[in-house]
Amino acid sequence: MNSTTDTHVALITGATAGIGAEFARQLAAEGFDLVLVARDADRLEERAAGLRAEFGVTVEVLAADLVSRSDLAMVEVRVGASGARRVTMLVNNAGFGLPKPFDENPVDEEQRLLDLLVTAPMRLAHAALQQMLASGSGTIVNIASVAGYTPRGTYGASKAWVLSFSRWANLTYRRRGVAVTAVAPGFVHTEFHDRMNVSKDGVPAFLWLDPSTLVRLALRDVAKGRAVSIPTLRYKFVVLLSGLLPNRIVAVGALRGR
Template identity: 45%
Template sequence: MTTALITGSTAGIGAAFARRLAADGHDLVLVARDTKRLREQATELHDRHGIEAEVLTADLAADAGIEAVAARLGDRRRPVDLLVNNAGFGNKGRYLEVSLADELRMLKVHCEAVLRLTSAATEAMRDRGRGGVVNVASVAAFVPRGTYGASKAWVVQFTQGVARDLAGSGVRLMALCPGFVRTEFHERAGMGTDNIPGWMWLDADKVVASALHDLARGRTLSIPDPRYKALMGAAKLVPRGMLGGLSSRTGRKYGPQ
């Protein structure tokens, strides 16, 4: 039986990964900031699927939290076979409307934590000759939309670059880039969602199923829906300057309210 570690496991895409992997028979290491929710999640998954679910409370916006998770990933006695770097959040407001402290906190979680945890996991995985990492990014990585999009663009470039460097080692890496997913993400950021068309919403469980399918096929990038694949394909044909204008207007229409 293999073990998967999931950050941001108690809600949204992270919770969907936990449900699917537990149903498939994987033991879990569940990582989030809320100990109570983690314990409730671990108990539910254990009782429903008979798997072992370990709880690790950690805030990935703090060095101590990152170090605790990295130490667990590097524990050779209790190997982690799959890492899902899912923890993340959005800030409400345009650039300069968001405090610099909040922007730096986002970069800490989206970039520094992903770098350090991926490094801890893949070093151990490479030595064993097997393992996988899914770094959750966003379709926002492909359009110019402030710090959030920039941080997710970094996740995509970093993941695909490491995947090339570790090719042939038995370790697979993939960046997952969903669009709008029905989770707690927007509510936590204080963002309105009433203006987002129904067709743009994705189901978290279906996103995860598509992601795991793509990972098994050896893909380094997963855009888990034909609608968003088409949108991102069209975006490549639009001049960068025009894309920036369209992205800005779309953000005002469909973004934080």
């Protein structure tokens, strides 16, 4: 994924729990040094200390709210930095969902969603590409969702942007040494639904993935340079089905996961 002369450094947003924390663990196990980004400084330090102790890697922490343009700019600077400690893998993972329909949400909350799910990964990818293209190597991983294949309000629309951008970017930049992969999971056992305060009841058990399986499958596809990673055959079938069924049927389905 990177040139042999680089120290492998992965910057992961939303790194204190769930998918982001699992990316940190598995990449540390592969020997990556880490830059962990999230809002909660205490949780970041706790996560970093555990990874340093377990894997002996260097872990930097950046406490930042990526909805804040000044905080985002700080992370952009780190992502775009060149030199021996340059970021060789960017994992755009930070996200949240809104439980209410679009018309019932305050428009400022919808703007925050758009800023975190589209603006932040776009700006961080742009910053990463400046130094990755100059070095001729690098990897960008964007966490999308199966919701991006369905009519699912602004969350699904945001993830559809991530999918479309990642496909295009991989096609455009892979020939120059930078691979871009969108990971499109479905229901994953994380804090995501708890933070939305929505029930997980009614979701069939076989649709749930654990973060370790998801990240293992995603990193396998990332290593192959694939533009899109859809974990497990069950979700490949869900995506296929969503493309065949009428939108009015897909829209009332249970595709509310990551």
